[in-house]
Amino acid sequence: MPRVSEEHLERRRQQILDAAQLCFARKGFHETSMQDIFSESGLSAGAVYRYFKSKDDIIAALATEATVEVRTAMTNALRSDPLPTPAQLIQVIAEHVVERSGPDGPVRLAPQAWALALIDPKAAEYVKDGVRAMRDRWHEYVERMVEVGWLPPDTDIRAVATATVGLVPGFMLQHLIIGDVDPETLARGVQTLLPFGQPTAHSVDT
Amino acid sequence: MPRVSEEHLERRRQQILDAAQLCFARKGFHETSMQDIFSESGLSAGAVYRYFKSKDDIIAALATEATVEVRTAMTNALRSDPLPTPAQLIQVIAEHVVERSGPDGPVRLAPQAWALALIDPKAAEYVKDGVRAMRDRWHEYVERMVEVGWLPPDTDIRAVATATVGLVPGFMLQHLIIGDVDPETLARGVQTLLPFGQPTAHSVDT
Amino acid sequence: MPRVSEEHLERRRQQILDAAQLCFARKGFHETSMQDIFSESGLSAGAVYRYFKSKDDIIAALATEATVEVRTAMTNALRSDPLPTPAQLIQVIAEHVVERSGPDGPVRLAPQAWALALIDPKAAEYVKDGVRAMRDRWHEYVERMVEVGWLPPDTDIRAVATATVGLVPGFMLQHLIIGDVDPETLARGVQTLLPFGQPTAHSVDT
Amino acid sequence: MPRVSEEHLERRRQQILDAAQLCFARKGFHETSMQDIFSESGLSAGAVYRYFKSKDDIIAALATEATVEVRTAMTNALRSDPLPTPAQLIQVIAEHVVERSGPDGPVRLAPQAWALALIDPKAAEYVKDGVRAMRDRWHEYVERMVEVGWLPPDTDIRAVATATVGLVPGFMLQHLIIGDVDPETLARGVQTLLPFGQPTAHSVDT
DNA sequence: CATGAATGAGATTTCATTCAT
DNA sequence: AATGAATGAAATCTCATTCAT
CATH class of the missing domain: 1.10.357 (Tetracycline Repressor; domain 2)
Structure with a gap:
């Protein structure tokens, strides 16, 4: 599904952040597993890791916001x-x-x-x-x-x-x-x- | 009818709490492993688990204090x-x-x-x-x-x-x-x- | 009946092998990821996989040479x-x-x-x-x-x-x-x- | 099973090395998973990691020998x-x-x-x-x-x-x-x- | 012909806890 | 009472490969 729009990428990124925020709000940073975020976002592990280098990266993005x-x-x-x-x-x-x-x-x-x-x-x-x-x-x-x-x-x-x-x-x-x-x-x-x-x-x- | 004095038990308990507090203050609840507490307290796993049912028990005791x-x-x-x-x-x-x-x-x-x-x-x-x-x-x-x-x-x-x-x-x-x-x-x-x-x-x- | 010349195909193939050889020499077969080869060759995943069926294929071609x-x-x-x-x-x-x-x-x-x-x-x-x-x-x-x-x-x-x-x-x-x-x-x-x-x-x- | 003899520890260590050697000889360093070593040795993950800090440690021990x-x-x-x-x-x-x-x-x-x-x-x-x-x-x-x-x-x-x-x-x-x-x-x-x-x-x- | 986003199995390692000694 | 070896589930992250565009 390559050569997608910039907007598509941004939407995916937000999709992950949204999912992670829900998970973190419910279970906290540590208790939330990456698997939780995969499930909540409906994306695969690889997809999430394409947009964020690590779990800490996701936490940083959300904690800042x-x-x-x-x-x-x-x-x-x-x-x-x-x-x-x-x-x-x-x-x-x-x-x-x-x-x-x-x-x-x-x-x-x-x-x-x-x-x-x-x-x-x-x-x-x-x-x-x-x-x-x-x-x-x-x-x-x-x-x-x-x-x-x-x-x-x-x-x-x-x-x-x-x-x-x-x-x-x-x-x-x-x-x-x-x-x-x-x-x-x-x-x-x-x-x-x-x-x-x-x-x-x-x-x-x- | 314990072989050791009540006082001994209390001292052990406090020994564990003191060690755990240091660990928790330095690394946080989650990042502190039980092994950290064993090392810091100088006690064995079995000893610590004789005084506290679980890690959460230690956290509860300290977070309250x-x-x-x-x-x-x-x-x-x-x-x-x-x-x-x-x-x-x-x-x-x-x-x-x-x-x-x-x-x-x-x-x-x-x-x-x-x-x-x-x-x-x-x-x-x-x-x-x-x-x-x-x-x-x-x-x-x-x-x-x-x-x-x-x-x-x-x-x-x-x-x-x-x-x-x-x-x-x-x-x-x-x-x-x-x-x-x-x-x-x-x-x-x-x-x-x-x-x-x-x-x-x-x-x-x- | 390909649109591009035979020569073009051969050049692409060699471009991939050259890149892979550098990667393999530096990091070994296993430690080299396909992504390394994509980056080194300047080609996309799809392009590389058009010329070689698998990573093992590339290894075979180079190990032979x-x-x-x-x-x-x-x-x-x-x-x-x-x-x-x-x-x-x-x-x-x-x-x-x-x-x-x-x-x-x-x-x-x-x-x-x-x-x-x-x-x-x-x-x-x-x-x-x-x-x-x-x-x-x-x-x-x-x-x-x-x-x-x-x-x-x-x-x-x-x-x-x-x-x-x-x-x-x-x-x-x-x-x-x-x-x-x-x-x-x-x-x-x-x-x-x-x-x-x-x-x-x-x-x-x- | 604590307070075991020095000899017991050495035997365990050797048990792991023996298992790993078989695995490595058959499948190579990379293709052998830690799970293979657990299975071959009949030990659990935790047990193996008590004796060797990492897979590389096991490789080093064997490659030296x-x-x-x-x-x-x-x-x-x-x-x-x-x-x-x-x-x-x-x-x-x-x-x-x-x-x-x-x-x-x-x-x-x-x-x-x-x-x-x-x-x-x-x-x-x-x-x-x-x-x-x-x-x-x-x-x-x-x-x-x-x-x-x-x-x-x-x-x-x-x-x-x-x-x-x-x-x-x-x-x-x-x-x-x-x-x-x-x-x-x-x-x-x-x-x-x-x-x-x-x-x-x-x-x-x- | 070419792209690169997406997949998902699988890898290594850690850790709270138990229990034979 | 105390030990510490052993467990095994679960965690994070990587990677070869595919295929819609």
Whole structure:
């Protein structure tokens, strides 16, 4: 079936990634055998290995993508005008997370990628990039918080970004592992702590 | 009626767990072979299997313990008098995390346990307990924040706990994966966001 | 009725054999994959399989050729007039061997063909032919040795040919595997043992 | 079955080597699968891999041994008193070769080892050692030939050893591949060429 | 005539676990 | 109680070959 279109090749590649994502989300990187991926994709061993050099290659491709959409959602949200409050921002992100957290959802790969990064130096590279990218978004957001006067001009922006970056994995873990949290609750909690954009903010505190 | 003392048995058991923890911290649950544990512990296969029914049993024992000390540290801190500010509290916890995050440290097991929980229902049970226990501590702390007037009486305590619980895994991931954060920075960020116990709190906001 | 010329077909065939010979000389029959041959020849799988039914076919074609040139050299030398001494003959052959023993040289296929012949009955056929052809040359040479009076008339020609035939593989193995022998040394050794054509021959022996 | 005797371990090791030798002699290194060795030895995969790190390890162990007995036979023969004639010596060796050349005989591994040495640098090491050891024996023999006056005092011993060393592989190849030669014929041929210890030696030549 | 994507059997090796000693 | 030899299923990956285009 040679001399196929570029598009055909890309479709095959995606077919494999889709199958692998389902398998990984269900069984994890290690417990998923290549045979699982062959079966799920409907392709033969040789076919899969034509598109990916190794299982690690497939994992790398997916682990890199796992949180891309969530980050994109965050980027869009934080750049909207007027600046969303922290509660609004986190709610948008949390909703994206929930949407992609079903039994087969790509978000389930994120904790596995974190675990992998502690073990495998190759994986550490790209997982590090992902986490850093997330923190960069928060950094940008905190800058804008300063701009609009929600935080003082002398704010240590990096320090604040470091603190806030935990909101997303914190929600992911609670959602994926315990499963009893929802974006609204999270947003309400954040609004209570960071009552920007509300007249009653921290009134007790004064 | 055993020939050896109860104490001897307990010591052997701990010997195995210590060895396994080092191995797991270095290579992860899956990449660590039982042989690795035999070698590290200096015991034979038969000996290890006398104390633990299976590899999963060892993982369960360790994954349960992984964050126990960090939680204890948190419990102690939040019950001290006067109530620590969020920044003080998180700094104490983060310092405990850092201390236990060396190349062999038990904290490295936590992300692996999270990943495992998504895959293995048995593991999900005890990991869930661990995460819930952490959230319960935050719940208790938020209650006290209300008591001392840092948050309004009608605060949705559960929602705020849900939000704050991410601070610790957020820091752990940044520390373990990227490695460029420290407790002081985190505390400063938290102090900026939640400026309790400081006269200048959110003054920009009014 | 082919669309392309006979010459084109032959050229393609040779192109494949040339590529395969390089691969086989470098990596051996088994370690060379068909993909290696595709790459080296610049042809596609389909193209190669149009000219050769199987990998074994290519091996057969090359293993047959491997020592043809060396045998031709021997034939020419032994038929020259006057009859070369054994030392002269072996030196000519050894020089041909050395010339064809570089990293990619066809002589490197010979030991592989011998090994293959012990395993594969098909290969045994043509390798047997090659070895027999070599022995026939020696047979012819020994006949001429008798003719010129270097060996007695009642010489068991076949027995002598059997003995001498080892000189070439013996040199090949030492040259290919150890690499510290040269045609001159070999010739000197032969001249010492079989001092024909020299006045000092076996003077110790008389 | 632990805490077994040293002897038991050695027996197991030999059991594996014996099985592997049969397999390799019959099918060659590559065509023999590890499964073949498991079956032939009656051991499980795990058992075999306890004693040998890899298939290459087994090959190395056997390829090293393949010609040891033949070399020992040669050593014994050449050191006997009085010095055997070349014909006597080669006949003894050839008989040893024939005895060990049956369908399962270890001598069948020698050509395979030669072929392997051209491809695999690891194998080249030990095969080189084997070939060199063989040449050293011939070197020793040629020295003694000089001592007893069969060759002149100014003989280039190394050159002569280089020439004679081919007698054994030459016979092996003819015997293994064509199968129509026998030690007596070979000895007769050598006697004709190197007529030491006989009154009629090279009489034609004078 | 030529392409090269696809096949799928089969190769080597590892590993958790058992149990005779 | 302790040993460690043995098991054998399963994992990843390769490769000669085919055939639709």
